[in-house]
Amino acid sequence: MSLELYKATSPSNSAFRVVCGKMVVNGNQNVHHEAIFGRLKSGEVTLEISNATIPLKLNDIFFIAPNNKYRLSGDADSVINVVSLNFTNPAAVTQDFIPQSIIRALINGHCTNCAIIHSEHEAFSTMYNCMRIVNKAETEKGEFFQLQVYAKMYELFYELFANNYVKIIDAETKSKKYRALMRVTNYIDEHYTEGISLENVAEATGISRYYVSHLFKELMGTTFVGYVNELRLNRAAMLLVTTDKPIIEIASLSGFNNLSNFNRAFKMHFGRTPSSYRKA
Numbered sequence: 001m002s003l004e005l006y007k008a009t010s011p012s013n014s015a016f017r018v019v020c021g022k023m024v025v026n027g028n029q030n031v032h033h034e035a036i037f038g039r040l041k042s043g044e045v046t047l048e049i050s051n052a053t054i055p056l057k058l059n060d061i062f063f064i065a066p067n068n069k070y071r072l073s074g075d076a077d078s079v080i081n082v083v084s085l086n087f088t089n090p091a092a093v094t095q096d097f098i099p100q101s102i103i104r105a106l107i108n109g110h111c112t113n114c115a116i117i118h119s120e121h122e123a124f125s126t127m128y129n130c131m132r133i134v135n136k137a138e139t140e141k142g143e144f145f146q147l148q149v150y151a152k153m154y155e156l157f158y159e160l161f162a163n164n165y166v167k168i169i170d171a172e173t174k175s176k177k178y179r180a181l182m183r184v185t186n187y188i189d190e191h192y193t194e195g196i197s198l199e200n201v202a203e204a205t206g207i208s209r210y211y212v213s214h215l216f217k218e219l220m221g222t223t224f225v226g227y228v229n230e231l232r233l234n235r236a237a238m239l240l241v242t243t244d245k246p247i248i249e250i251a252s253l254s255g256f257n258n259l260s261n262f263n264r265a266f267k268m269h270f271g272r273t274p275s276s277y278r279k280a
Contacts (some may be wrong), residue, residue, distance in 0.1 A: 003031075011165070013058070015084060017085075017086040018051045018081070018084070018085055018086075018134060018149055018153060019034070019082060019084045019086065019138075020083055020134065020135045020138045020139070020250075021081075021082050021084070022080060022082065023072060023082050024073045025043070025073065025075065025076055025078045025080065026072055026073075026076065027071060027072075027073075027132075028071065029069055029070070030069070030070060031055065031067060031070070031086070032064075032066065032067075032213060033066050033067065033086060034066060034083045034084035035064070035065060035066050035084065035087055035106060035216065036062075036063065036064040036065070036082055036083075037062075037082065037083045037084070037087045037127075037156060038059065038062050038063075038064070038068075038080045038081065038082045039054040039059050039060070039061045039062075039080065039082075039128065039131060040057070040058055040059060040062075040078065040079075040080055041058075041079040041080065041081050042058070042059050043045060043075040043077055043078025043079060044074045044075045044078065044080045045069075045073070045074040045075065045078045046074050046101070047062060047066060047070065047072055047116075048070060048071040048072075048073070049064065049069070049070040049071075049113065049221070050068070050113055050114065050219070050220055050221055051220050051222070051227075052114075052216065052220050052222045053134065053220030053222075053230070054114075054116060054221065057118060057119070058114070059119045059124075059128075060116055060117065060119070061116070061117040061127055061128065061131070062114065062116050062117070062167065063114065063115040063117075063160060064114055065106050065111060065112070065113045065114070065166070066106055066114045066117070067109065068109075068114070069222045071113070071229050075095065078224070081135065082086060083135065083153075083156075087212060099131070100134075102157070102160050102161065102168065105169075105180065110169050111166055111167060111168045111169060112166045112167050112169075112218070114168050114221060114261055115160065115165035116165075117165060121163075121271055122163070123159045123163045123165070126159055127156055127159050127160075130152040130153075130155050130156045131152075132154070134148070134149055134153065134156075135153045137149050137212060143145075144237075147255070148153070159163075169253045177215060177218070178219065180205075180207055180211070180215060181204045181215045181219050182254070183207065183218070184201055184205055184207060184212055185202050185227075186217060187201055187205055187226060188201060188231070189231070190229050192231045192232055192255055193232070193253060193254060193255040193274065194255065195255075196228060196255070198212060198224050212224060230269070231255075231268075232254045232255040232256060233254070233265060233266055233270070234256040234268045235253070235255075236250050236251065236253075236256075236262070237252045237253060237266075237277060239254065240274055240277055240278040240279075241278060247259070247262075247274050247275065247278075250274070
């Protein structure tokens with residue numbers, strides 16, 4: 001995906017490094033140096049980032065930290081308004097927008113890489129208003145418009161961190177968490193076709209149930225059940241198109257012990273029944 005910039009911004013050598021534009025939804029994997037605030041204005045879009053798949057609701061605001069691979073897929077006619085802050089010159093950005101500790105965390109990946117702000121969240125109205133004013137200021141470029149941009153970008157980042165949508169993780173702590181997560185996912189990858197439970201994983205890895213759940217939520221943006229089900233459903237989809245095995249057998253081989261539950265989960269995930277998926 002690329003950014004379609006429909007408004008010019010301040011000169012590139014300026015400390016004002018805010019860009020307003022729209023995003024193209026084409027299913028390609030992308031990575032940007034910018035910190036991105038987007039809002040789904042219309043259409044149906046799914047955000048994929050860090051092995052998490054997040055269906056966006058209308059008017060959802062999402063934040064993507066710099067240098068993270070992500071994908072937006074769905075309706076090609078969807079409209080996503082975006083405000084981005086370029087990090088190719090972090091010294092200038094730090095001076096004008098964000099304290100040093102936060103800028104380092106964003107650039108080096110020592111913070112939550114993605115956040116979703118739904119319309120019912122308390123911070124939504126403030127963040128939506130900030131994005132609207134920044135876009136208007138950059139569009140009209142009236143007298144002192146830079147001050148408006150500064151003020152509202154500060155406010156956007158304040159709401160993002162103050163409401164814990166994005167959290168800073170020091171490098172050592174993050175490394176320990178990822179090592180723990182790897183132990184968990186390695187075990188799950190070997191046993192997901194069995195009757196695996198959160199208790200099984202906790203006992204096998206020596207990590208508490210609470211902490212396993214916490215790792216999935218913080219580092220992968222999903223749940224233990226969501227991760228296991230996605231593995232099972234992807235295996236089932238592969239077996240459907242590469243074998244002639246009966247669907248009930250495929251469900252069992254993929255870790256589902258109930259055919260009705262399998263059919264319902266498969267249709268919810270892929271948008272079609274197992275039999276129609278096989279025929280496609």
